[in-house]
Amino acid sequence: MEEGTSKSPTHCCDTGPPHEDAEGHWDAHQWDTREDCEVRQILDRVADKWSLLVIALLERRRLRFTELRREIDGVSQRMLTVTLRQLERDGLVRRTVYPVVPPRVDYELTPLGSTLHETIQALVTWTEAHQNEIAAARAAYDAAQAAPAP
């Protein structure tokens, strides 16, 4: 193994119980600082270059390795393998191997993976709804950078 086990050295609690500290900072839904535990991991998984694509494609129907490879296009077989392994390990994707002569492996979303897909939809929707604002903000920012003192 080479990656996917412990990625960046994010000082993480991981196994510790997710309750608050001595100062009583968060009470209800304050993930503010403890996000570098579980949330960060999931976010890293979701955010990496290919996971999102894979999840989206598998949401529609189960696919074989090569099918995914073809559909995603820019991906190397290496990264596709790594990505699928990570998703499988997290219980988001199920891998089925058929003991046939030309090896056949199917991948499909688990129920857990489906719920994640739905959740991510919220972010997608937000992005679609605000991409114009973002683009405008960027344009304004870049323009301000180009002409600081006229």
Place this chain on the structure above:
Amino acid sequence: MEEGTSKSPTHCCDTGPPHEDAEGHWDAHQWDTREDCEVRQILDRVADKWSLLVIALLERRRLRFTELRREIDGVSQRMLTVTLRQLERDGLVRRTVYPVVPPRVDYELTPLGSTLHETIQALVTWTEAHQNEIAAARAAYDAAQAAPAP
């Protein structure tokens, strides 16, 4: 500048209108493959090591540079600056400079940034709700790896 402008060479459409292609794959909310455009960018922004923290902290109240630096703890001033610049460029954070002798700069979430924070909450909630399942899946996977053929 060194980073933050064009990150990975994600073959992106970016400026193209977000409608479907000739094959008519997606009709309604099918971000399946076109996510490598706007969604990818936002996701990268949200997912990078510090943006999430900054957004979460600024959601509570406006903060100065050093305050953020202290609260986040592990961050280098370099990455904090870079992160804040990116968020500012995207219109998620507003930067206010006070022309005083010891420079004072305040950062606060824009309304757009607030809505993003809310959206991300969904992902946080999902993670909190399913982290046990994920942990279990990982344990099962790792166990299966340790004993493949007994």
Place this chain on the structure above:
DNA sequence: CTGGATCCGACATGATACTG
């Protein structure tokens, strides 16, 4: 105090070749 500029190491990703 805020933050720009440089150097540099670590890691993730891609390309390629090999295997069952």
Place this chain on the structure above:
DNA sequence: CAGTATCATGTCGGATCCAG
């Protein structure tokens, strides 16, 4: 077909030094 192993490389992030 579905990977694994190895090597090359680009980018990110941290440490430092310097400046307004």
